[in-house]
Amino acid sequence: MTTRALAENDDDSDYMLPLLHTNKKLKTSVNTSTDYSDSTRKNMYLDTVNRKNLDFDFEKICCVTLSPSNVYCCLTCGKYFQGRSVNSPCFAHSINDNHHIFISFSNLKVYCLPENYEIKTSLDDIKFQINPKYSEVDVNLLQSGKLGTGTDLDGTEYTQSVIGMNNIKGNDYTNVILQALIHIPKIRDFFLLKDHSEESNELLKRFSIIVKKMYSLKLFRNHVSPHEILQCIDVMSKKKFTIGTKGMPNDFLLWFVNTLNSDTKIFSSSLQGKLEISTSIKGKDEVIVKRQKFWELNLKLPPVSVLKKEKPLQTSLYTLLEPYTNSTDIIVSETQTTRYKITKFPEYLVLNFNRFMDFNLNIPLDLKERNKSIVEFPFNLEFNNGEVKYKLISNVVHYEMNNQSNWKIQMNLNRKWYEIDNLQITEKEKEFLFLNETCLQIWRRVK
Structure with a gap:
């Protein structure tokens, strides 16, 4: 038999955080020397994946440390945890709650804990929920004006993009603007085809994701929650637009397009026009002309x-x-x-x-x-x-x-x-x- 060490992958840095014990006593005698065959590893614990518990519309932060770094989702209960090392909340959760399958939000790799090996079995439907991707063929179908029909996990049919947004608390004024912008064809096509995952502008990145989710035919639920993008809006607007406070749609629209237009000109190329304003003063022959x-x-x-x-x-x-x-x-x-x-x-x-x-x-x-x-x-x-x-x-x-x-x-x-x-x-x-x-x-x- 060969001995397999518990270690992180080179591309997955981790923080050495103290274990958070639950009411159940943490088991520390993890057998890392077991030699699993490839077929066993391929299927181990996959039957514990519960898609109905998964909701990727929330901000990707650890529910224990509240850190956004190196976060994984438990595919059994849907909670978010940090890290995979023996001192991480993710590892503790796998021991304490007997949940074993986790997906990384950074690279979409799936791991089994506490054994700590990567699972190669395809879970593409789950990965698509986190980061949907579209081809030019998909966009061409949308440009024809005919929307497809999807079915959620409950068997409910919905028309592509004709779906609602959660009103978390008084954010209906942002919902209508997000809906309006997402359904502008030129803006829609731009965000569906381009990968914004490496953008430095976090708001641009999160808007890209919500556009892609709105046009998905593979949703687990036939609606989308704007929770993640609203958290970003709260911070970037310096609490001008916050969850729980009513606002005006037009004020939000102007702030939103101005904020995003600094990093992409898709909004100005779609929405901006030019106006000539001529002002006359009584008793003066001069006419002041301003173009804006x-x-x-x-x-x-x-x-x-x-x-x-x-x-x-x-x-x-x-x-x-x-x-x-x-x-x-x-x-x-x-x-x-x-x-x-x-x-x-x-x-x-x-x-x-x-x-x-x-x-x-x-x-x-x-x-x-x-x-x-x-x-x-x-x-x-x-x-x-x-x-x-x-x-x-x-x-x-x-x-x-x-x-x-x-x-x-x-x-x-x-x-x-x-x-x-x-x-x-x-x-x-x-x-x-x-x-x-x-x-x-x-x-x-x-x-």
Whole structure:
């Protein structure tokens, strides 16, 4: 018989941490001299793998040390532990709880503990949950507009990417923006095909993973949790957007795309247009012309009525767009007028309807005072006498519940309109979408 030493692989550094004892006495007499045949090693303990306990949407940190370094997942109970050495939480868990199969988050290798050998048997379905990969063939199918159908572990069928996100605690305003960006075809294709696992920007890396999970046909559960990316957003935004605190979708959108655009220009190449602003001062012949890039067009809703019982006003999207399309002077003050002209139309046009601002008085509005005007909109939008055309792909709406602002998104997917309210998905008749409090829209340029 040969003696096999308990040691880490060269590519797997470890920290010598004290063992954390549980109520069960730790067994220290591990037999490392047993000579396992290849066939025995190949199948040992694989029947203990429990896919229903696995959830890789959480932040990859050890549940004992809270360290993100050298973390493994127990494929029996789904908990995360650090290291594989005899003094590691992972090793202690294998002894104390009699759980033996672990996968490394850093290289996706699978190991058996406490014997500490690598298992070569394919567990590709589990590895795909951690790091999904797509080919150009997969993306070409998505570009055709036809989405596939997947089945989760419970046997529930779902349509590819038509899945909900967990509302962990008040993060519905981030969910709708993540959903909207993930379903922009150009951004989708970029993140599905490119490997961002080595990116220094942690937010970019985590957004890439959630995009890939949203389009998976092999999900263990027919929804995705944004927990991991929200933890990163909390840190990178310096707690401007935190789990448990309500926020505004548009504020989050602008911060998100600006933050990620510093490392990849896919957002600016997709969403940014150019605007020319001409300002005239009364009594002066000079016209000040300013050219700037924009992420979105801000649209002013009709003024809020002082009569609270009065029915909400109704207006049309083309009326709200007039400042950008009619080349007429907009009165800013008694001495100043401004004229807007779109000089470059973006590939994807974002429209923002701010219901929580009184633009005449320039003061914010609370939930009860918000602008409830109904905006009637078409599903195809034209500019410059039909030279530029857009098609609506996403519509973020606001609704009040339990004296709080809540957000949901309506999207054109698989040739149907769906309303996604966190985990709840409902098919909608597009003719009635305008009856909601539209707050943000994304349009795809078709001409």
